[in-house]
Amino acid sequence: MTRILVVDDSADIRLLLSRSLKAAGYEVFQATDGSEVMAAVQSYEPELVLLDVSMPTMDGFTALGKLKGDPRTKGIPVIMITAKGHPDDLEMARSLGALDYINKPWGNGEVELRVQWAVTAYKRQQEARRQRQADAFAEDSENSPSEEGETGPDSIAS
């Protein structure tokens, strides 16, 4: 079951997302602020993060920067949830390495579709990486045994 972390300061939003995604067959974890994201990611190891932008202590962009700044978590795809939809915000999200964004209020089924696409994309990327690693390992065993695991997961949102 695919694990998704929902980060939002509004309990109602968390409940809403949680219910929608659970109904779509995901396992949902929650965090209430940007400052909790790193800890939550490390403990739940989600395969997707839904991250709200406006949060009281640490906003979504800061949390995204931290997530993408850490090699252990930079490969996890992030979908930003934003009420603003301003081009500057989208540019910010893209430059920080977010995979996608969802504008509030979202349409019926939009969240599930975007999540599904992201999860698929993430899984495909993971698969491709594993394949590359396997190829590289095969090559390495023929040529030299170095560079194992050196190529980390690249950001797919660029």
Add this chain to the structure above:
Amino acid sequence: MTANQQSSNLAKRLNGSVSQSTSQIVAAKCLTAIKDCREFAIRHRFALSLLPGIVVALITSFTEFTLLNSGARAFFLWSPAELGIWIALLIAGPAIVSNREMRRAHFQLELANTVEARRRAIAAIGMAASWDLDLDRLYQRISQDLRTVVRYDRLTITSVLSDGRMAVEFVSGDPNHGPEAGTALLSGAVEPDGIYPEHLGRYVSRLTATMPALDGTITNRRASGPDYTPEDLETLRQTVAQISPGIANAVMFRSSERRVSERTALAEIGRTATSVSDPQAIIDGVSQSLESLIDHEHLGVILADDRNRSERKGIVAHWRSATLDTWNVGEQLDIDFGAVNPGVVVADGMPGFVTQVPLRTSSDEAIFWLQAPLVVQEDVIGLLVVGSERAGAIDQDGVTLLLSVCLQIAPAIQNATLTARLHRQAEERRAVARIGLAATSEHDLETIYDRVGEELAEILHFDRLAISYVRSDDLDEEVVYTAGDGRITGDSPETSVITAPLGTESSIIGHISISSQGAEPYAPEDLDLLERIAVQVTPAIRNARMITAERELRETLDRQNNELFEANNARKQFLSTVSHELKTPLTIISGFVDLLDAPDEDVSESERRETLGIIRRNANQLNVLINDILDISRLDAGTFKLDSAPFSVRELISDLEASFQSLLRTKTQTLRVRVPDDDVWITADRSRISQVITNLLSNATKYSPEETEIALSAEVAGDHLNLTVADQGVGMTENEQKELFTPFFRADNETTRSVAGTGLGLVIAKSITELHGGTIRLEGQRGVGTTIELSLPGLTAPELVPVDLPEEELIQGSRLWPDGPPDELDLGAD
């Protein structure tokens, strides 16, 4: 060589002649001794004439006795004794006969001796008088010597002055009965020689002889004893004849000595006048030189005020006086220069030309003034006045001297005055140019003022400088700069103020004023100078003002620009926040509606209720938010209207208490209400105040844990009503308290995160309170609780309140048609 040195040399010379005369006196004494011997011989001539007869008789008797003893007697007819007697008679007879003649001769000798003695005494007086050139000492000696020939109790020597008055030269003896030495008698004629009965004081007889050397007289007075005799008169006349040459010499010496000092003084004055360029220094030098030459107590120099000559003003340039202190240097006097009568001594207590200046000595004695005009090319440029309280102290010589001095110094003073004025004008011109330069080289107004003040102080004395501008709005003058301590007021008589306009005559932009206290008042030329300076600095001040105004305008525009930028940013921020705050509940509502609407969703009844609850809550939240945003935008635009009317505070609080009961119950909180015992009424917008308190109470319930107490109290403090909401909730940090009244701010803690809110309530509460003229105050600390106190004015007496208000509030039905809908309005089927 000074007069002093001259006189001391003279004294030395005189002392030499005195020691010479001592040997002559010894010779005279020897002569006297010889004369005495001769006199003795004359007196005893008879006795001496008998001496040869007696000797012959004795010799004859002795011879006869010897012859008798020897027996030769027979040879002689007469006995030797008889012969001796006869011889003696022959010799002595003529002597006896001549005795009467001899007596008469003796008397004549006696008489001759007395006359001789007197002659000798007179001659001695004459001789003594010829030795001394010091008049006073001479008089002293004469007075002593004269006593030996003519007895007197008082001796007076007078002279006639060049102006015809008599002056008492010398007095010996009793000084208390008659005028003293040095006095000038205004009237009096020289009496002829003679003996006069005397009635002056205690004297009985007077003897007067003329003294040609002095054009005067010598007078002896007796207080007792016989009247003077013609012999006394003769003696006195002879004495006068003897002493006259000596006195004449001494008088001549005195006048020549005086002439020498006068000449020295004049030379000194001339030297000062030509070598000094400061008129004051010339005048001071003159005053000093004259001090010993003219017997005076007061000396003044008044220079014509050439700026005001038509007004006949004079300025006191110098004033030195022993007893008068009325004139101050620099003082202005009214002077009628035409009335100046040079060289005439006036005695009416003040110089004849000065009017309205009371000059009196402390003893109120008359002062004899001599006024000498300072004339340059027939133009009176000033006056030199000398005053004495003793008549005759200023004599003709003094007058002549003073007129000479005036002739000598007048051109020098004129030149010096002109030079000084030229210097001053040049200095002023330079200073004006400097001020202009200083002013134009600066752009900062304050610096320009400072520089103008500094430069101005160099040429014009002032205690205070003020620059004022005409305000463009009300045309009043506003003082923009002051320097110095004094205050510029025209009230105090000691203050002198001059003011010059800045700008042209048609457009005066302000004024520059200076004031001076206590010192010499400003003169018209000072005003001229200030006006020239004003003209010089006007362009600089105008430019600087323009620059300053431009800079201020630019700063204002910059500031406004910044403010607009900030406001724009704030609005962007606000809009962004608003959209977020609006979209979140909208998202929740639409999201849950979608969930409920999902066809394949298997929703339990409890879940459905919960979902609907969430939807309702968020819809309410959305409504509150929209109302708050509308309030904020109205407050921001200034269109927020208060509908104030008097209402009962107790009633309001009980309404609020009732409306909060259900909310309190859900959190198991209690509300403690405290109101004044006597109901308080206040004029305010009841619904808005209610909104504010509702907001505060809902915050209190939201942010307080369960089973805590919330306090709502109303109390009167002075003319304000204080409404307080206190909770025992999470409280806030100081920073949070500061931010609390900014839009959309919400304190960050676990509780706030779990509680819905717009972050606008307190902003609106503050604005509404302030619109009522009240204040909102917040206290409390994190973890202890929060107390918010509203302080509102407008306390109202209950009796003034319209009693029908509650009914009005309770009106039911349409607000558009409170009296029922009109008939023409189609309300559909009944």
